[in-house]
Amino acid sequence: MPPAESVPLLAVDGLTKRFGGVVALSGYAIRVAAGELIGLIGPNGAGKTTVLNLLTGVTRPSEGRIVFRGEDITGQRADRFTARGIARTFQNIRLFRDLTVLDNVTAALHLRHGPALASAVLALPAARRAERRMAARGLELLDLFALADRAQARARDLPYGEQRKVEIARALATEPRLLLLDEPAAGMNPAETRHLMDVIRAVHDALSLTILVVEHDMSLIMGLCGRVQVINRGEVLADGAPAQVQADPAVIEAYLGTRRARAGA
Amino acid sequence: MSGTARGWSLAAGLTVAGAVAVWLATASLNNYLLTLIAFAGINVILAVSLTLANGLTGLFSLGHPAFMMVGGYVAAILTFPASRKGFMLPDLPDWLAAQQWPLLPALLAGGAAAGIAAVIVGFPVLRLRGHYLAVATLGLIFILRAVVNNLDGYTRGALGLSGIPRLTDLWWVYGWAVATIFVCWRVKQSSLGRTMMAMRENEMAAACMGVPLARTRLLAFAIGAILAGIAGGLWAHLVTNLTPTSLGVFLAFQIVVMIVLGGQGSITGAAVAALGLSAIANLLRPVEQTTGLYGLTQIVVALVLIGVLIFRSQGLFGSREPAFLQGKAVPSLPERQPATPDNTDPQRGST
Structure with a gap:
């Protein structure tokens, strides 16, 4: 279905989370239109799970705003987030x-x-x-x-x-209107992952659901998502179509490092 | 559907059978034995009502005796003969001193007072978990004891209230035990009970499934406290005197032992364990007296507890009820359909 560009389902701005002196996430922003299937990727420790915890009210942001269906729900309890229409799964079941x-x-x-x-x-x-x-x-x-x-x-x-x-x-x-999946394919073999992709796609189409998937499995992300956001060290690195993101030098650098950095190490 | 009908008729049958047993007991047994049976029944009310918080919701509360004290004192003050209230309880306002209520409204008032106390106390205390909550609710018993001691114009302080009319009989206890089991059973079998168990299993996941944690916790705590308050009223009108030390830590542990033996979250288990432990205590009492081995009961109960924890750590019934009491047909899909959601889905049309 074509995403409605005018009013985003979810609008997040300047989301920052500090745990003591550690900045887990800094100035995170995303616009999600109804019906999108978005992938969120990033190296270990990039802040992916922090994003999910903030978007479900499990933790409160230090700064920033979460507007869902036109309503500012920043700082509300997790069960209120769910009542508004955001549901999730967990990385560790x-x-x-x-x-x-x-x-x-x-x-x-x-x-x-x-x-x-x-x-x-x-x-x-x-x-x-x-x-x-x-x-x-x-x-x-x-x-x-x-x-x-x-x-x-x-x-x-x-x-x-x-x-x-x-x-x-x-x-x-x-x-939910928005479903957040935290590494749904973790621990699955390729056949199970393919089956899971079919199920996610079927659910997305049948329930006209908006889905955001956090995943390490690139085949799942690239095969499933119409749009991919990459974060690293708590900041958004890239956001766009899968192919475009894959070619992004900043993304390649985040995942593989640079020639100079490796030579220097 | 036939499953539910079977469940209801089974429940009705058990209730009638119990009533017949109570009738036979009151007709044939002496007063001493009847009193012992009534105590066992009060233990059933206490253990079953604590199951909501301790078993289903996973809160470890030791505060039941405190709520019994609230309910017991409130009920006793209300039923106390108006003619003697004036000089025994001088601080009572005149409108209250003139009252002399029958047992039922007094019990309900006691239960309501205990429920209100639970809500007030619950707001701060239920933020705690595990051992911390246990210690805080234990503290509740001592706080209440101090309050009762110091409000001596209302409660006669450390002297205690004596000469409370002996209004509780086996029928009262039986009726409230049935009511308690009914309420707790219904809560457990409803989707509310399922959200309580979900909280016990995983709080974060429960919150993310839309369970309001604080409210659900408070609800489990308060329903249990109301029933404990009523049990306290029954207790006071059975023993006929109530002092600040009558209901204390020892009782708190006894109730918890009943729940652990029965299985955390099993209503059948709590009821069976309450009856069983009461029976052990009463059967061993003559043995204690003839042999002079006082404290034998506690040792036996402790050994039973240790044995159960070693050999059957989930308790007699685990978190479940025996299948034949469940009376619930296993739900099944109407017919095998292709796995596609139909258009009755509420998501549709709204986006």
Whole structure:
């Protein structure tokens, strides 16, 4: 779908995060139009996960502004970010390990479909309908990832690759406008990665979702994303089409170093 | 759907069976035994209600006796004979001194007071985690003890309130135990309970799935405190006297032991462990007396606890309920469809 250029879904300006004396991110900015599929790459320690933590309210920025759907949400709590429509997965999987796969997803459905406390305690018909609806919707989401038959398994018992998919299904259960994926292909073999790419693309197209992927796997980024942003040492280095970014001397320097720097080392 | 119906009829059947047991007990047993059974029932209320915070939400609170004290004192002051309030509790305002309430509204008022106390205390205290929270809630017991001691015009201080009317009987205890189990069971089976367990499993992920951490934590803490306050009221009207030291740290540990034995987050486990531990204590008491080995009960309970932690560290039931009580049909997809989301998706049309 063509991105609507006029009003960006997400507008971030001057985002800076300092941990004590360490500047993890400095003056980060990005404009994301609805429907885009963007890759965020950078060498280790570049600040990618810091960007994701700031964009989901997990950490508060030292400076800068996050405007989502025309609303300044800087400094709000993580659950408010989610309620506004930003969902995420985690680099190191953070499933609710002792809950079933289905309960992982339905726990996230509570945000938009959960019944009121009194109604749930009294087991009113509305609450029971809501529970049935959540279970059905949870299974549908799991089915997107071919995981419906694992619904009653404990999340911790699933193999690694499937756990990653449950994380994406759980994030989708919050019904986001913007989905942030933190290294979704980490630890996957090439075949699994290709399958994951198909799933991400399918989700993107079917739900008309805007997705930002942080990833080390260049084949995934280059094959999937229409636009790539590169950061290094907490600063934006390049932003553009994959081919254009790949040819950017600054990016090559960040990843490979320069001839002179290597000679001097 | 048939699964839920089965669950409800099972619950109704168990409730009736329990009522028959209570009726048989009141008809045949002596007062001493009935009192012991009532204590066991109060322990069930305490253990099950603490399950919400300690088991489901993963907060380690030892503060239950403090909330019992709040509920117990409030209820006792309300039911106390108006004729004796004047000289025993001289600081009570006249409108309160003239009151003499029946048990039910007094219990509810006690529960409400405990709930309010939990909300006030919860704001600062629930920012703490793990051991820190345990110590802070332990401190709550001592703070409350000091408050009761110093408000002696309202509470008779260290002397304690004595001559509280003995209004609690086995039926009261049984009714509140059923109500407590019902409320906690419903919370656990609802999506709210699922968000509590999600918090226990991973706080950051729960927040990112839209769970308001502070509010959910406070809710689990406050519901537990309300039920503990009611249990405190029942306790006061069973024992008929209440002093600042009646409900203390030892009780806090007993309740926590029940939860750990039953399995963190299992309501069935908490109830079974509460009954079991009460039974052990009462069966061993005559043994203690005849052999002179006082403290035997605590040693046995400690050994049981150590044994469970070594051989079954998740407790008797883990975090789950036995399948036959769950009464919930396993949900399944209506029919296999191609894996494409349909156009009922709420994302559609709005962008």
